[in-house]
Amino acid sequence: MIQSDWGDWLVREVEDANPDGVAVWYLGCNGFVVKGTEGTTIYIDPYLGLGDPPRTVRMIPVPFDPTDVEDADAVLATHEHTDHVHGPSQAPILANTGAAFYAPDDSLAVARDDEDWTDEWAVTDDQLSEVSEGDTFEIGEFTIHVEEANDPDATHPVSYVFEHDAGTFFHGGDTKPSGEFERIGDEYDIDLAALAFGTVGRIPDKQTREPKRTRWYNDENQIVECAAALQCDRLLPSHWDMWKGLTADPTALHHHAKGFDHPQRLEVVEIGDRVEL
Template identity: 70%
Template sequence: MAHELGESDWGDWLPTAVAEADPDTVAVWYLGCNGFVLKGSEGTTLLIDPYLGLGDPPRTVRMLPVPFDPADVAEADAVLATHEHSDHVHGPTQAPILAATGADYYAPDASMAVVEREAWTEEWGVAADQFVTVAEGDQFAVGEFTVHVVRVNDPDADHPVGYVIESDAGTVFHGGDTRPADSFPNLADRFDIDLGVLAFGSVGMLPDKQTREPKRTRWYADENDVIRAANALELDRLVPSHWDMWKGLTADPTVLHHHARGFTYPDRLDVVEIGDRIDL
């Protein structure tokens, strides 16, 4: 079955580390692919695009370990989805977390259509009032965080959004699988973004979804586009994501040091691996 839940051999150390953490500012853990956990100094915990599936072999083959079992996540205040693709909206990963924690689920309409099609309320016992449909321009509070829903540019998605997450400790941007967008200079004017997540990958020959014939595939920004987006957003710190996930589309994020060298932003490149924690 495509995108079935993977089995983790990491045990519960990562969700336990998140639960036991007491950050002074905001702690950010990378879950691989485009998944992140944010935890603030008051304990508010957000998950963004967590994905524990195995892809759809041989088209998409997961190159990363599965870092935890969703049943081991005991605390979460909200789960945010950026767009409807299976590695961003995934019932077997996300619905058990919602059911166990009572967290609210924020996602745009195309993502919510996946939730309905997969029958999360019936299959996993998630309450209907946990789902909140969002669109560009919306703003909502989750504990100590204020979340702004912003426009991004993912030409492969039906309705992608990004999130600007503000707290007293600083501001985080998660763009989903965005490429450079004409909305980014305005976001730089509105927000002082301390840390920005931008998806990065190579171009590869993947089997076509229908014909399974090899097809030139580009899903993520390349080196130049990532730095172009980071400059438009005026990022203090850039965290590249997604470069480690799919066989045939992986990339080396350390090359971004060379591409960023001649530009004002980002001030700093943070290359993180699955399971790593960084702090604002």
């Protein structure tokens, strides 16, 4: 069972909130909650695990226990990696709330086959829905578009565009620059884009456990390249806080972004922070 460092105050804050438009909470790693003015609540890539020490060591608090979540309409996953699809983090949310889980095929394979969510937790198979690039679906007051992502370390990554009357939020998962981003930037008026940012570090290899030079996330130039192509008004760097050896300073991005038309503003947030569309 997952034990939170923070108790239940964050999930209660989300559930008690009444946004004027759309509120977005950062959960650390690449996790977010979005909530609209009508109360629709969507979790994206929530991960509450500790990693695989000493290979991957979590550097931030576990912000909530998933069994404390009482109000959620959906959980979305961007790709199949453990810190994006994780039964102990996500299945209890589905079981408690009846929320739907949306994910690409290889992510669903983790839930159905590798972790057997429907046997290990009170999750039904009809709660698990497959998505792929080009799909559009509605969750409450949000229209969600499934778009391409460029994550060479994943087998089938996607990104999501959340459209709402109050604005548009883009979640890129662990994507790096993509030739599709200029099209996406032309097609949508993106107010806020969350993109993974980190340094290159020496992480023990999964098989040999020998330290290996590892780049999992965008560096300073890549993340600004993504934001510029997406033509987003605001850039929110994510994932920089999570793994020992790969942490980064997001304030350094001010220097990289100021020479471009987009992003117009940098949103530097810490785990538990809330921003508005």
